[in-house]
Each structure stands twice: as structure tokens, then as C-alpha cells.
Amino acid sequence: MEDMIQKKEGLKFVVVGHVDHGKSTLIGRLLYDTNSLPPDKMEEVKRASEADGSTTEFAFVMDHLEEERKERVTIDTAQIWFRTEKREYVIIDAPGHKQFLKNMITGSSQAEAALLLIDAQEGLREQTHRHAYMLSLLGVKQVMVIINKMDLMDFSQERFNELQDSILKRLGEFGIEPLRVIPISAQMGDNVARASENMSWYDGKTLLDSLDELQAAVKADDGAVRFPVQDIYDQDGEKILVGRMASGTLKKGQEVIFHPCGKTAKIEKIKMFGKDPQQATAGESIGVVLEDGIAMKAMKRGEVACGVDVSPNVGNRLVAQVFWMSGEPCEAGEELELKCATAQVTCQVKKISDRMNSSSLEVIEGAADELRDTEVAKLTLQASDYLCTDAFEVVEETGRFVLMKDGDTVAGGVLH
């Protein structure tokens, strides 16, 4: 039984890249080659391809499926399921148009891995660069580069090498080292599920085999202890701090320091309904009861229980790399709501520097008055209150934040 559950574990990945570089075709091909299409659709696709005597138009599979959604196959929408022998996959949709960047970001923020798709004929284009950069900002660590439409380039090894060089160079600038660069033809099926005879010069794994090599995201339970307080429940005379472990392992009896209030306390009890846990690890939603009463008085949502060994940053001035995702630009001097883990403060935009085009990474202005949709800049923010944060590399949850306007997210930020 345990094995079966393990097998069901799904890996979520996102397919990104410039519009028309073959995302629909690739997804159609993956579904087809893994037998994930409903039987009648399978039949229809086969028939259609036999009828016109040519290869199957896999992008078209998507349109057909849209009409008749069957179990687990939702196309052109946010998520698509398919299975290999090894496990179940969820493909998260990430539209290739620039105007849909916020959807690409929403999708990618949930992904454990990303496929960056490049049209062999067209090469690297505007959204190729932008999406690659966004993956690095979002901290998506497992990236595979897929060079598609190799058939249109006569399966040329030279062309592949050329593109491989330029994308590796580009990704290197963002600190991303792709696990693999795979030449494929989604249309013909080369190197998707079966090794390509047309590209015998490629001796790496096929796309499907490479997918099976990806690791499901593992929460760091050996990292710095961070427990952001989400709420306080008063139950049967007991005050319970609830929240989800952001990182590390919290143990019964452990001493922690709450930031930003700075109070020390001992963990008396860790609570989960129906259990009596001795410890809690990253990702678990728990309740915590503190031993002494002093810290409790300062306690509120937004405080973070931290291990005494690795201290967070506590302050009211933040400098962060921020990507703007709203049609309404950010203006220097304006006030926004900042949410980092469970903390929420009002902050003022003090300075906008190094305003960049997120595709060309060209600095538009060194010091700017505004930041527009899809652009990235370094923002200096003055918060109304003290905040407990970390560098993104140390603890992801407390190393990133969103900015909100009228209750809607308008930007994401990463602290380094």
C-alpha cells in the first residue's frame, strides 16, 4: 500500500518558452505517447493522420480534447495530467504571450521543474529570455532545455550545438545549470518517448526518460528553523499558535526566539489533531503551545519562531529584486502592502534602481520613477513595521514576498 501511494506521487512541471515554439504540440505528443488520451480520442487522432496521409497534427489533439474533456485531461487550461511507468505528472500551463506573464509566474511558482522550449528554427526569442530569467527569480531549480522542431532544421547537429551554446550561456548568467538540453521533434516524436534515428549524434536520454529522473521537491527539514505564526487559537483555556513550518525541524522542548519581537520561549507542545508529535518538519501545518507566558503577550500573526543557531534579518528597510505584474505601473513614493510568509506590513517605495527589461535584461534606467508591467528592478522599501526575513537562498518562504494593491498581488520580490 505504501508503495502504491509513493507511486501516485505527482511531479509538477511547467512548460515555458516563446509563443508558437511548439508547446501545444509537445504536450499533445506527451499525452499521445504515454497513452494518456481517452481511447476514442486516440482512435480519432490515428484515423485523422491516416486519412490525410501525413503526420498527425499534435497541436490539434489539444483542440479536440478541449471539446471533450475526459478524466484527468484538461487542456489549454491550467493543468494536464499524464502518467509514465514511474509516476504521475502534472503539466502546469504557462502561456507564451507576454501579456500572460502573470499566469506564467502563477504557474511556475507551483512547479518543481521547468521545461524551457526553444524552436530550433527561430532560436532564442523575447519570451525565451524572459521566462528563463523568471525561472531563476522564482527559484525553480530543475530546468531542462528542449530544442524543438529539429525536423525543420534537417536534424542538424550544428544548429543544435549553436543553440545549446547560446542558451547555456544565457542560463549561466542567471545561475541556472540545466539538467539536460534535448533536441526533439514534438511533431515527429523524435527523442520524446523514443530515441531519434534522425539524430544518432545525440546520445543523451529521451525527454520522457529525463522527466523520470527529476526529483520531487523535498522540503529542507535540516535547514534553519522557521515557524511563521499564522494565527492564535484560544481553545479550552490553551493558547495555540498555528502555522506551517517554513523550514527546519522544530522539537518539543526546544528553545526558540520569536522575531521581530525578540522574545525567547520554549516549545511545550506540538499539536496536530489526532496525533501527539514530538517534532514537526518543513511543510507541516501544526499548532504550538509555549511553555512560559511572557512571550505569549507579544505574540501575533507575522511573528516567526526561529532557531537560535541561524539568525534571520530583522529590520524595516528592505532591498529586493522585484518583478512587476500589473498594468498599472509602480511609482516611486507610493505605498503598497507587503506580505512575507504570514507577516503583512505597509511599505513605501523609496527607490527604484536598475529598472530592467526582463527579456533583454537591458537596464532601462539606473534610477527610475516607475516600474512597469513585466519589468524588473531593485526596490528599496521602507516598511511601517519590523519584519523577520531571510535571504532566499537560506529560507525560501521568508526570503520572498509579494506586493499588493487593493488586495490583489501586483509584484513578487526576492531578497538576496
Next chain:
Amino acid sequence: MSKHPKFMVYSIDGVPHGLMQRMFDEGIMPNLANLASQTGLRQMRSIQPCVSCVAWTCFMTGKNPGKHGIYGFIDRREGGYDLAFPNQSMMTSDTLFDILSKAGKRVFSMNVPVTYPPRQVNGIQIGGFLAPNLDKIAYPASEGDYLKSINYVCDNDAALARQDKSAFCKDLMNTHERRMEAMFHYLEQEDWDFFHTHVMGSDRACHFLFGEMLDGHPEFEPAFFNYFRAVDESVGKLLTILGDDVPLMIFSDHGFCRIIHEVQLSKYLIDKGWTVPAEQPQHPLSIDPAKSKAYCLIPGRIFINLEGREPGGIVPLSEYDQVRQQIKADLLDLKDPKGNPVIDDVVMREDAYWADANGENLGTISPEESAQSGGTYGKAADLIAVPHDGYDLKLGLIAPEIFINTAMTGMHSYHDAFMVSRGVELPQDNLEIMMLARCILNTMGLPVPEDMDGEGKAITPNFDLSCYA
């Protein structure tokens, strides 16, 4: 000089020839009347079953439904008694737009029924009224962004007509304005080889306002004609752009007449014992297959629940034709409350669709052979009930009465579509919508595919021709 296409089609859904003549006479459509005064206004036949999706597919493919497989808005889904909704992806034939694209011509089409989902053409295809939204309506999909920017409306809201006819009239005008804005935008883009814009609001207007128009309703008669004035204004503007020489066709796909009664044909089949509904019907095909010898789809398409063909079929092949003949007799027997006959004729599938390009070969296939044929032919109804004008054949599996009247006051008529054309050679007699595709290809100097119908005499000779007498 402004850009203009090399061949223009402007179709106006469902306008009857007689009404067009009246609007010419009364000065409601002066621009089109002026053109027709030079070229003539002709009457044209539609197709059976007489609904827009079938008629337009016949137009686009130049083929009879046996070959293209579109017989109505609803089909039975293979493998059960559930509904399927035919669209372009289930159409097996190339359309004019595909044929022209393959010949390297630049084509544009907008709003032609059954062009959703849009196909990849050499140009632009904007789907018709069953497109779910503007994101998916067009090939290339990016055209959806432009359409959104001008608040393009794919189809006017027919549900509104059932609640508030005044609001419906406003909606008709708005839909037309938005569509015309798009049309003129695309006309300016390039010198298209073939440009087709379809107007659908005329069909909606006729469905919901035809009776009011005939009766001189104080609000809706003027509103009805105002809509057609707006259409004519667009035609005027279009004619100016086209000049005097561009080959041009302006026509409808069927006519309209006043509804006397909507006829709940499934209810009649139930009363006669041919159909037994499921215990809790959920949709028009919720029948009890174990007890039903036949069932019905709109309009007037009757299917035998045939053993070996239908998943729960109970009629053995040996009784196929016998059952059909009995049902035919029952149908011809149906009378309205005043005693008037409802069904004019009942045509068998093999007599309707097994014609070759010359309209011949009818009757060369046996009923049993036709019953067992697969593919597009196999989707044909076993019997097609052709009503007298005024009797709109509906389904009504759970209807309490056979004859009802609703907000709809107009229904399609088979024999009186209209045609105004310039610079295109059309057959002299018996003009039928299926014949147009080959005429267009001829005019454009392109070869006609071998399996295209529409040459020589009419393709559906078994239907009533008395209108031409």
C-alpha cells in the same frame, strides 16, 4: 486606391427571397436593390434537413451531407444515447477555405456557421456562433486579441429574445455593428483573394420577430426593418470599396416562414409507441433503448434503433425498412388541431444522400445497405420528415403536448433562399446552395475537386420542386 478582395461573399443568413423582394420594393434595402436591378434577384433552394449548419457546410464543401457528415446541430454520440455537438473538427471534407489555402490563395472568413474550431488556413478564419469565447474563435488565435479590443460579439444573445424582445433588438444592432467594424478592418489589411463575411443576426431576427413583422407589430416591425436597413448600409459601404468589377455573391442559406405550431415530434413518436423515454430524461436523447424502436433528432431526423448499429438497438435489420415504412405512414398521418396535415413528405436516407456529382445514382443502394453504411453516410437519419411550411419540427421528449407555441415566430423554409451575384456564372435552373462552391472555383480559375457535387441538375431531386413551377 483602397485595398479590396478579388472575390467577395457576403452572406445574410435565412433571409427569404420573398421578403428580400418586399424590402427592395419598399425601399428598405436600397443599396442591395440597386445592385439587384442590374444583376437580378434569384430564388435558391437550401438542403434537407433545412438548418444553417447543414446548409453552410454544403456551401463550404460543395458536397451533399452524405459526404461531409454534418446533418444538424445535435448528433447521437457514438457508443451510447448521449448528445454530440458537431463542429468543424468533425467535418471530414475540405472547405472552400481549405481548398483555396492549398492553392496558395489568401483567404478570410468570419462567422460562417460550423467554422469553429477554426482551421489553419492561409489567412484568417474567425469561427461562427458556437465558438465559446474570443480566445479560441480565430486562427491565428492572436486575432482574438483584436476582436476583444473592439468588443466583437460572436453572436447575439438569443436567450434574451425569450425574455425581452426590445433588448434583443438592441443586441442585434450592436452585434451587427461590431461585426461590420471587424469586417472593414480586415478588408483594409490586404488584397485578399477570397473574403467571406457572414451575417447571422438576420436568422435570429426572423426566428423571434418574423410573426411580429408580418403582423405589423407597432414596436417590432419597425425594429425588424431597421435591422435590415443597417445591413443594407453595410452592403452599400462594401459595394463602394469593391467597385464595379469584383466578383461578388450576396445570398442566404434558406428562407423563413411564419410558425403555425412548433411540433414536438418525439412526443408524437412516443404517442405512437415508437419511442419510450428513459425514466428520468435529461436531454433530448434520453430514451429507453430496450423499448424504443426509433428516436428523433432535430429537425425531423428519425433514426431506427437498429440492432448492431445502435448500442442498444432492438430492431433487426430484416425489419428495418418495414419499420421505416410504418413510421413514414404515421408521420404522414399527423394532423394539427385544426386537422391540417403537418408532414409534407418523408424521405428515406438512401434517396436523399446517395447521389453522385450529377445528382444520379439515387436508388442504386438498397435500404439495408444504406442502413449499415459507416462514415459520414452512416450518420444520416433513416427517415427525414419534411414539414409543410409553418410546422417547426422540434423534439419534446418530455413535452405534455405535441403542438405548442413559444417566443419563436419564424421557422426555416427550404425553397426560398435568395441570391444576388455579379461576375459569377451560376446554373440557369434549380439553383441550390450546394452548387455554389464549384461556381466560385470556376470563377477563380481553379480546378474543382472530383468528389464535389453540384453540377448538372439538382442534387436533391426528391424534394418538392413546385416552387419553381
Next chain:
Amino acid sequence: MDYLDELESQSIYTIREAYHHYPELCLLWSIGKDSTTLLWLVYKAFFGKIPFPCMHIDTTYKFPEMYKFRDHWAKEFNLDLQVYTNQEAIDRGVTYDTHDSIEVCTELKTNALKQAIAKYKYKALFVGIRRDEHGIRSKERYFSPRNQKFEWNYKDQPPELWDQYKNETQEDDHIRVHPLLHWTERDIWHYIKREDIPINELYFAKDGKRYRSLGCMPITNPIDSEADTVDKIIDELENTNTSERAGRAQDKEEAHAMQKLRALGYM
């Protein structure tokens, strides 16, 4: 943590976020397996109690087994149960016998919910939908605003990332909160098994038939099945290829087509 723990933990986090930001909220309990699983998660999130009302929109067409189940478990869980029916529509004679099912659904489900929200002034609702359930649902966010007319602008939704949710609403709007969004039908059954969550008997096969989803009696059909235990249901799901809502719902595009064709009198 195994994968069910992860699913659970994410849902509990979402549940607690909603309760923090929108104290005027309720759980929409349809008595089906999904919303009962949600109920169980809420029960766990608040350490064995449910600090807000559970609402059942009663169309009056539910199965007798569902009413029995509702009343029994409402008592066991000590729920603040609110049952709401669009009595006005029923008095007007809206029934499955006389109206088509879409109209009945609009009146007895959608409009009933609208009335209930207006009556109790809820700002947020817990709804047990999942992304894998239905085409359009895969576009849903965890926190999804609806205006008074229940309109949802899914084409232009603000981004939702890093578990930071919308925590403000416009006057008259309300938020649908979807803690089960990332679960699949299989996940639900695996979790039901592990947690031993009470599930209506209608889901289990009797005389070769069982219900895969529960709705109004006249429009819900059982599927052929021999699965009379949770294990067998899981087994069945591993080997199935038909949609959960087969027999009662169409995909959105078909629904769109049906709506159009109905208005035009083709259905």
C-alpha cells in the same frame, strides 16, 4: 511527510488563512465526498471543532440517504448546520418534471446560494472543488472572488503565488476559497481511506451500481460498478477512463453549445 500529508498540510494552511482574513465565512457542504473531506480537514485544522457554520443548499431533490447522512453527521461533528432552500422558486412550481434541468439548477442551487449569502452576509465560502474535476475549474485560484451576480472574471485574474492570497474584497463581493484545489479524485479516496472519513453509502456498489458523484436525484445516474469498499473504488479509479461526472455534465464547451442551441430552440 508522505504525499497525503503534504496535501493535507497545504489545505489546512489555506483553511486557516481564510478563517483569519474572513471571519464571516461558512463551509458549503453538499454531503458529497469532496465537501465531506473538506469538512474533515477543517475539523483537523481547528483541533476537533468547526468554528463557523456549515451550509447545505437543499434543492429538496437529494437522495433520502443524503438527508439521513447529513443529519447524523451534523450531530456527530456538532455542526452549526444551516439548511437553505429557494422556497420562492419551489412555490412558483419549479420542478424537474416541468422545467429543464439547467433551469432547475439555476433556481434551486445558484439562486438559493445567492439568497443564502445575502441573508447571512457571508464574505467567504469554503467550496470543495478540485482542478482535475472539470475543464474550467483548472483555471481556478485558491481564493477566487465573485461579485454579487456570481460572475468570475477568470480571464484576468491577479497572480496567486507563494501561498499569498487575496485578503480584501469589494463591497458585496465574496470569496470562494478552494482548499482542495490541488487534490485529484484519487487523492480524495486515498485520504478517505487513510483517515476513515465517513462517506455516504450511495458511493458504494449495490446490485452492480454505485454513484460516483452525488447531485439531485432526477439528474444523477449511477455507474456500473462492483466496488463496494473504498479499496475497490480506488482500484476501479486506477483502471477507469471515464469522467467522474459522466452521465450528468458536459464539458464547458458543450455546455456553451447546449445553452446556445437551447435558446435557439434546437434542444
